Amino acid sequence: MNPDVYNGIWGGNNCRDSPVQTDRVCSCSDECEAGTKYVEQFQEELDYNIGKNNIAAFWAESIQGVGGTVQYPKNYIKRVHDIVKKQGGLFVSDEVQTGFGRTGDHFWGFEMHGIVPDIVTMAKGIGNGFPLAAVATTPEVAQSLTKATHFNTFGGNPVSCTVGITVLDIIKEEKLQENSKEIGTYLLLELGKLKSQLPIIGDVRGKGLMIGVELVSDNESRKPLNPQTFLKFWEYCLDQGLIIGKGGLYGNVLRIKPPMCITKEDADFTVKVIESAARHVC
Numbered sequence: 696m697n698p699d700v701y702n703g704i705w706g707g708n709n710c711r712d713s714p715v716q717t718d719r720v721c722s723c724s725d726e727c728e729a730g731t732k733y734v735e736q737f738q739e740e741l742d743y744n745i746g747k748n749n750i751a752a753f754w755a756e757s758i759q760g761v762g763g764t765v766q767y768p769k770n771y772i773k774r775v776h777d778i779v780k781k782q783g784g785l786f787v788s789d790e791v792q793t794g795f796g797r798t799g800d801h802f803w804g805f806e807m808h809g810i811v812p813d814i815v816t817m818a819k820g821i822g823n824g825f826p827l828a829a830v831a832t833t834p835e836v837a838q839s840l841t842k843a844t845h846f847n848t849f850g851g852n853p854v855s856c857t858v859g860i861t862v863l864d865i866i867k868e869e870k871l872q873e874n875s876k877e878i879g880t881y882l883l884l885e886l887g888k889l890k891s892q893l894p895i896i897g898d899v900r901g902k903g904l905m906i907g908v909e910l911v912s913d914n915e916s917r918k919p920l921n922p923q924t925f926l927k928f929w930e931y932c933l934d935q936g937l938i939i940g941k942g943g944l945y946g947n948v949l950r951i952k953p954p955m956c957i958t959k960e961d962a963d964f965t966v967k968v969i970e971s972a973a974r975h976v977c
């Protein structure tokens with residue numbers, strides 16, 4: 696079950712590591728109850744389907760990207776990681792969207808979950824537009840690749856590697872991780888204010904410059920905004936000069952993952968256009 700604390704059957708207003716929470720009611724004290732329920736559900740899934748057999752691997756983004764910027768309840772990933780490891784599995788972190796400082800507090804998204812994965816996959820931000828990807832893993836897993844022929848025409852390409860190294864230098868020199876945290880938090884809080892004014896915005900979530908805004912047709916039932924109205928909203932933003940991604944199971948989540956060098960003025964412009972789009976389509 697997707698541990699989505701906004702849309703899922705369990706969730707409250709203190710579940711996620713974000714400056715903006717859901718409007719759902721929550722009475723948790725120490726441990727996030729929604730998180731515990733989703734972990735129990737994961738364990739039950741394994742018990743029924745795998746039994747005592749080994750798991751090959753568990754694969755997750757540190758915050759779901761195209762899935763609609765879904766953040767896991769606190770401690771969920773750590774607890775699932777421990778279950779997977781206990782049952783012989785490898786834990787794979789897909790850092791294609793969450794890596795390279797985008798989430799602000801950490802360079803890698805998995806750090807926010809307090810785990811060290813066995814395999815980390817990287818792309819997109821690693822090359823800042825240049826086609827580049829990488830996989831990091833343990834010596835043990837890497838060794839397994841020597842058992843059969845594994846070949847990449849462009850693997851280790853020196854031009855790509857130079858781009859990758861330069862991107863790392865620039866992230867550090869221009870303090871882009873810090874900028875992601877500062878501008879991302881500001882943008883999240885401003886979007887959070889919009890949520891309380893505009894019923895079309897059901898949820899605002901994320902961390903740093905990995906932001907999701909879920910559009911709904913009814914705030915109470917959290918019913919997704921219908922695709923035609925979403926498209927109108929989206930096209931309106933585009934016409935105003937704001938390009939946003941789209942995601943979520945029902946394609947009703949604005950995925951805001953801008954370049955990590957954006958400014959406060961860019962954030963203000965984003966909020967202004969989203970507000971205007973909401974008023975325009977409603």
Ligand SMILES: Cc1ncc(COP(=O)(O)O)c(C=O)c1O
Nearest residue numbers: 756760761789791792818819828
């Ligand atoms: C989270 C995530 N993982 C993996 C991929 C695939 O990356 P690539 O196209 O570089 O193989 C994408 C691409 O959209 C992605 O968003």
